[in-house]
Amino acid sequence: EPEVTQTPSHQVTQMGQEVILRCVPISNHLYFYWYRQILGQKVEFLVSFYNNEISEKSEIFDDQFSVERPDGSNFTLKIRSTKLEDSAMYFCASSVDRWEGYTFGSGTRLTVV
Amino acid sequence: EDQVTQSPEALRLQEGESSSLNCSYTVSGLRGLFWYRQDPGKGPEFLFTLYSAGEEKEKERLKATLTKKESFLHITAPKPEDSATYLCAVRILSNLFFGTGTRLTVIP
Numbered sequence: 344e345p346e347v348t349q350t351p352s353h354q355v356t357q358m359g360q361e362v363i364l365r366c367v368p369i370s371n372h373l374y375f376y377w378y379r380q381i382l383g384q385k386v387e388f389l390v391s392f393y394n395n396e397i398s399e400k401s402e403i404f405d406d407q408f409s410v411e412r413p414d415g416s417n418f419t420l421k422i423r424s425t426k427l428e429d430s431a432m433y434f435c436a437s438s439v440d441r442w443e444g445y446t447f448g449s450g451t452r453l454t455v456v
Numbered sequence: 457e458d459q460v461t462q463s464p465e466a467l468r469l470q471e472g473e474s475s476s477l478n479c480s481y482t483v484s485g486l487r488g489l490f491w492y493r494q495d496p497g498k499g500p501e502f503l504f505t506l507y508s509a510g511e512e513k514e515k516e517r518l519k520a521t522l523t524k525k526e527s528f529l530h531i532t533a534p535k536p537e538d539s540a541t542y543l544c545a546v547r548i549l550s551n552l553f554f555g556t557g558t559r560l561t562v563i564p
Contacts, residue, residue: 347499376551386500386543386554399551434499441550444490447499 345369347448349435355454356425364420364451366435375418376436376445377410379403386434392418393441425455459483462544462555469562472533477558479544480526488547489527491520493540494557500543503529534562 348367356362368375377389391398392410409421418437422429432452436445463478481489488507492500504513506522513520517538519530529542541559545552 374550378552385556386545388551388553391551399549432497436499442488442547444492444502444505445552446502447492449499450497452497 345446347435347437347446349433349448349451351451352449353452353454355456358427358455359424362422362425362453364422364433364435364453366418366420366448367416368418368435368437369446370416372437372439372446374398374438374441374445375410375412376438377420378434378436378447379431380434380450381431389420422453425453427455429453430455460544460546460553460555462542462558464558465556466559467561469531469534469560471535471562471564474530474532474534476531477529477542477560478526479529479555481544481546482525483546483548483553485548486546487549489522490545490547490552491518491527491529492543492545492554494543495540500554503542531560534560536562536564538562 350365375392380386388401390400390404407423411419432450434447434450436447438445459482461480491503494500504520509524517532521528539562541557543557545554
């Protein structure tokens with residue numbers, strides 16, 4: 344069964360450093376998303392991406408965050424200057440269209456120290 | 457304000473003991489209600505999408521139903537492998553907004 348692949352599975356970074364989280368969505372999917380889940384809290388929407396541009400973003404997705412689809416397969420989330428409160432599981436998801444359920448990856452656990 | 461509330465927060469069942477999980481929502485312009493299963497340290501796994509009141513969907517021991525204000529996930533004769541956190545999400549515009557989940561434990 345097709346799956347969304349995320350790398351790395353765990354990343355530890357120092358506060359103030361830049362991190363890039365990588366995702367390979369399912370090949371025939373056209374809509375891409377990033378969500379995050381702080382330990383013990385709900386899954387929160389960050390950003391959606393379609394046709395090489397951001398469709399929607401939440402209040403969490405401020406100027407420190409950016410997304411990119413550098414080639415035909417990868418979808419990345421960059422955090423420019425990490426803060427302690429950015430520590431969370433970050434999930435990438437993709438969907439064929441905007442109305443169906445998303446397929447989520449297994450996540451990247453980001454720890455900012 | 458749009459809200460998604462799930463209850464109970466946690467549920468312990470004996471193997472074979474059927475029960476229901478609840479997801480109530482107050483959103484305008486609902487464009488789908490989704491159920492996901494999440495195992496510890498993993499991403500949410502898609503189960504069902506419901507679009508209109510009265511709609512029902514089934515998959516193995518799970519059955520999801522939808523009314524105008526809430527959705528239920530019925531679990532019939534659960535097994536230990538059904539232990540997980542079950543998440544409800546509503547679509548607002550084109551994105552999903554999740555509840556806090558119900559942590560289900562099924563005891564052999």
